[in-house]
Amino acid sequence: MLPFIKKRTKIYEGKAKVLYESGQPGLIIQHFKDDATAFNRKKHAIIEGKGVLNNFISELIMDKLSGIGVPTHFVRRLNMREQLIRRTEIIPLEVVVRNIAAGSLCSRLGLEEGLVLSRPIVEFYYKNDELGDPLVTDEHILALDWAAPHEMNSIVNNALRINDFLTGLFSGIQLILVDFKLEFGRVEDEYGETQVILADEISPDSMRLRDSRSGEILDKDRFRKDMGGVKEAYQEVARRLGVLPKDILNGIIPPDGETEN
Numbered sequence: 362m363l364p365f366i367k368k369r370t371k372i373y374e375g376k377a378k379v380l381y382e383s384g385q386p387g388l389i390i391q392h393f394k395d396d397a398t399a400f401n402r403k404k405h406a407i408i409e410g411k412g413v414l415n416n417f418i419s420e421l422i423m424d425k426l427s428g429i430g431v432p433t434h435f436v437r438r439l440n441m442r443e444q445l446i447r448r449t450e451i452i453p454l455e456v457v458v459r460n461i462a463a464g465s466l467c468s469r470l471g472l473e474e475g476l477v478l479s480r481p482i483v484e485f486y487y488k489n490d491e492l493g494d495p496l497v498t499d500e501h502i503l504a505l506d507w508a509a510p511h512e513m514n515s516i517v518n519n520a521l522r523i524n525d526f527l528t529g530l531f532s533g534i535q536l537i538l539v540d541f542k543l544e545f546g547r548v549e550d551e552y553g554e555t556q557v558i559l560a561d562e563i564s565p566d567s568m569r570l571r572d573s574r575s576g577e578i579l580d581k582d583r584f585r586k587d588m589g590g591v592k593e594a595y596q597e598v599a600r601r602l603g604v605l606p607k608d609i610l611n612g613i614i615p616p617d618g619e620t621e622n
C-alpha cells in the first residue's frame with residue numbers, strides 16, 4: 362500500500378461523489394467518482410475520467426464565482442479527484458435555472474426542446490430520491506421551513522447572478538448554457554450567524570451545454586439519450602475552459618487515488 366494513503370472516515374457516498382472527513386474543523390473532502398446515473402439511478406455507467414474532469418471544471422467555476430462575490434463552499438483542489446470544501450447543512454432543494462426549454466420542462470408543459478425563454482426561470486425541486494425530486498414552489502419551501510424568506514431571496518439572487526455570469530463565460534467559448542442545477546447550504550460564522558453559500562458542484566453533470574455553431578450536445582444528455590461520446594464531450598468542455606490536465610490529454614487517467622497534482 363502506498364504510504365501516503367491514509368484511512369479516512371466516509372461521511373456520505375452519493376451517486377457521483379463521496380464526502381470524507383478532512384480532520385480540519387468545518388472542512389470536508391469532496392471526492393469525484395466516475396459513476397454516471399440518470400433517471401433517479403435507473404441508468405448507471407462508469408465514464409472513465411469523468412470525476413477528474415468534473416473536479417477541475419467545478420474548481421474553475423467556483424473560483425470564478427467567488428471572484429464576483431458569490432459565496433461558495435470551495436476552498437481548494439487537493440488532487441486530481443478531490444477538493445477541500447466547507448461543510449454545510451445542505452438546504453434540501455435542487456435549484457434549477459433555465460434559459461432554453463429542455464428535459465422535464467418540455468415533458469411537463471408540452472414545450473418543444475430548444476424554445477428560447479423570454480426570461481430565465483428559477484425552479485425548485487425537493488431533494489428526495491424516493492419521491493423522485495418533485496417540483497415545489499416557494500410556498501411549500503416556506504411552509505415546510507426548508508428555507509427562510511431571506512434565505513430564499515439570497516438563493517434566487519445568487520442563482521440569477523450565476524446564470525448571467527455562466528451564460529457569458531460559456532458564450533465566450535462557443536457554448537450555449539441551456540440550464541443548470543445548483544445546491545446551497547448553510548454555514549455558521551463565529552458569532553453564530555448563518556449564511557447561505559453555494560455548495561455541491563457545477564459541471565457538465567449538472568448542466569446542459571450546446572455548441573453554439575453546430576448545436577452538438579456537450580453534457581450529460583449524451584448519457585441520458587444513449588448518444589455515446591460522453592467522455593469526449595466532457596473533455597471538450599474542459600479543453601475549451603482551459604482546465605484539461607496534461608495527464609488526460611495524454612490519455613493517462615489516474616485511478617481513484619490521492620495523487621497530488
Ligand SMILES: Nc1ncnc2c1ncn2[C@@H]1O[C@H](COP(=O)(O)OP(=O)(O)OP(=O)(O)O)[C@@H](O)[C@H]1O
Pocket residue numbers: 373374375376377378379380434446447448449450451488489490544546560561562
Ligand atoms: N459543502 C457541502 N456540505 C455538505 N454536503 C454537501 C456539500 N456539497 C455537497 N454536499 C452533498 O454531498 C452529496 C454529494 O454527493 P452526490 O452528488 O454523489 O449525491 P447524490 O447521489 O447526487 O445525492 P443527492 O440527491 O443527495 O445529491 C450530496 O448529497 C450533496 O448535497
Ligand SMILES: [Mg+2]
Pocket residue numbers: 375376377
Ligand atoms: Mg448530487
